[in-house]
Amino acid sequence: MKEAVRDVKELCQLLQLPPEFAAQAAGATGQFPLFVPRPFLARMRRGDASDPLLRQVLPLEAETIAVPEYTADPVGDVPASLQPGLLQKYYGRVLMVTTGACAVHCRYCFRQHFPYAVAPRSLTDWLGAIEQIESDASIHEVILSGGDPLTLVDHLLAQLVHRLEKIPHLRRIRLHTRLPIVIPQRVTAELLDWLTGTRLTPVVVVHINHPAEIDTVVSAALAKLNAAGIPLLNQAVLLRGVNDNVDVLAELSERLIDLHVLPYYLHQLDRVAGAAHFEVPVERGCQIVAELQRRLPGYAVPRYVQEIIGRDHKVELI
Ligand SMILES: *Cc1c(COP(=O)(O)O)cnc(C)c1O
Ligand code: SF4
Numbered sequence: 001m002k003e004a005v006r007d008v009k010e011l012c013q014l015l016q017l018p019p020e021f022a023a024q025a026a027g028a029t030g031q032f033p034l035f036v037p038r039p040f041l042a043r044m045r046r047g048d049a050s051d052p053l054l055r056q057v058l059p060l061e062a063e064t065i066a067v068p069e070y071t072a073d074p075v076g077d078v079p080a081s082l083q084p085g086l087l088q089k090y091y092g093r094v095l096m097v098t099t100g101a102c103a104v105h106c107r108y109c110f111r112q113h114f115p116y117a118v119a120p121r122s123l124t125d126w127l128g129a130i131e132q133i134e135s136d137a138s139i140h141e142v143i144l145s146g147g148d149p150l151t152l153v154d155h156l157l158a159q160l161v162h163r164l165e166k167i168p169h170l171r172r173i174r175l176h177t178r179l180p181i182v183i184p185q186r187v188t189a190e191l192l193d194w195l196t197g198t199r200l201t202p203v204v205v206v207h208i209n210h211p212a213e214i215d216t217v218v219s220a221a222l223a224k225l226n227a228a229g230i231p232l233l234n235q236a237v238l239l240r241g242v243n244d245n246v247d248v249l250a251e252l253s254e255r256l257i258d259l260h261v262l263p264y265y266l267h268q269l270d271r272v273a274g275a276a277h278f279e280v281p282v283e284r285g286c287q288i289v290a291e292l293q294r295r296l297p298g299y300a301v302p303r304y305v306q307e308i309i310g311r312d313h314k315v316e317l318i
Helices: 008-014 019-026 052-057 123-134 154-164 189-196 216-227 246-258 282-295
Strands: 081-083 093-097 141-145 172-176 201-207 232-237 262-267 303-306
Touching (some): 093 123, 123 154, 154 189, 216 232, 246 282, 282 303
Parallel strands (some): 093 141, 172 201, 201 232, 232 262, 262 303
8 A cells, every 4th residue: 555656647658648638637637636555556548537446536627626416425324323423324234433434435335435534543433433332132133344444453453353253233244345356465364264255155255346456466366265165146236438338338247257356236326526527317217237147147136226325225227
C-alpha cells in the first residue's frame, strides 16, 4: 500500500498516456484522492486511455459536475447506522465498518463520502458494536466491511473474530474485500489461519468487475482461499465503459467459475455524487443480464440488484 501510485501524472507516465490526458484528470481528484496499487496497475494496457481497469480508478472532470439525484449517501448508510461503525439494513445480518482505508480508490464507490472519521479503528473502539450484536439474538452473520477490512493487520482481525465467536447466536463471518484482487499478495498464511480457525463459518465476497483484473497472481490467491475451504462469491458493479457488455460479463462469469468463485451480485450503480458518468440505464442492464441468462448456466449468472432505501433486501431488477 505504501508503494501505491497516488499521483495522476505518475500514473499517466507509467501507462504511457499523453500529458494532456493527465492534466484533465489531475483537476478532478477532489476529496477522494487517486490511489492505485502497483499489482493492479500492472494489469492495465499501456497507451490505452479507455482501459477498463484504468477507468475504474482514474478521476475525470465529469466527477466534479453536480448531477441531480446523485448524493453523498445514496444507499442510506447514515440512517442505517446503529452506532458508529455498525450498520443494519437487513434481518439477521449486520455490517461492521472496520476501517475507512482501501487498497484502491474506485471512482464509483458508494461509500466515497462516508463519514469514516467517526468509524472505530481498534478493538476497544469496536466494543460498543460488539455489545450491540450480543444483545440481539436475531443476528446470525457479521459482515466485515469498510473501507476494506483486509487493510487491517491480521492480528487485529484475529482478535476481533476471536471476540465475535464468543457470541453464541453468531454463525457466520463474512468479509467484503477487494484486496485479494488488487494486491493478491495479501492472501497470506496468517490470514487463512484466523479465517479458518474460528467456529464461525467464513464467507469471502470479492469484487471483480472485468476479466482483465484476473491474472495468475490473483488466480493463485483465490486458489488458496478456495483450498482452505472458504466459500467465495463475487460482486461486480455494472459500469459504463468498463463492463456494460455481454461478452465481457460472460467471460467474467466463466473465469470466476473456473476459479471456483460464484458470481453473486451485479449491482446497478448507486447514485453517489461524482459517479453519474458510470451509470448504465436499468433497461440496458436488463438486456445484458437477459443475454447472460441465455448464454450461461444459471449458477454463473449474477443477480442484477439495486439497493433501494427502505427495502428489507436488495431488490432484483430482472
Ligand atoms: C448489501 C448489504 C448487506 C448484505 O446483503 P446480502 O444480500 O446478504 O449480501 C448487509 N448490510 C448492508 C448494510 C448492505 O448494504
Ligand atoms: S474497494 Fe470497495 S469500499 Fe474501497 S473504494 Fe473500492 S468499492 Fe469503495
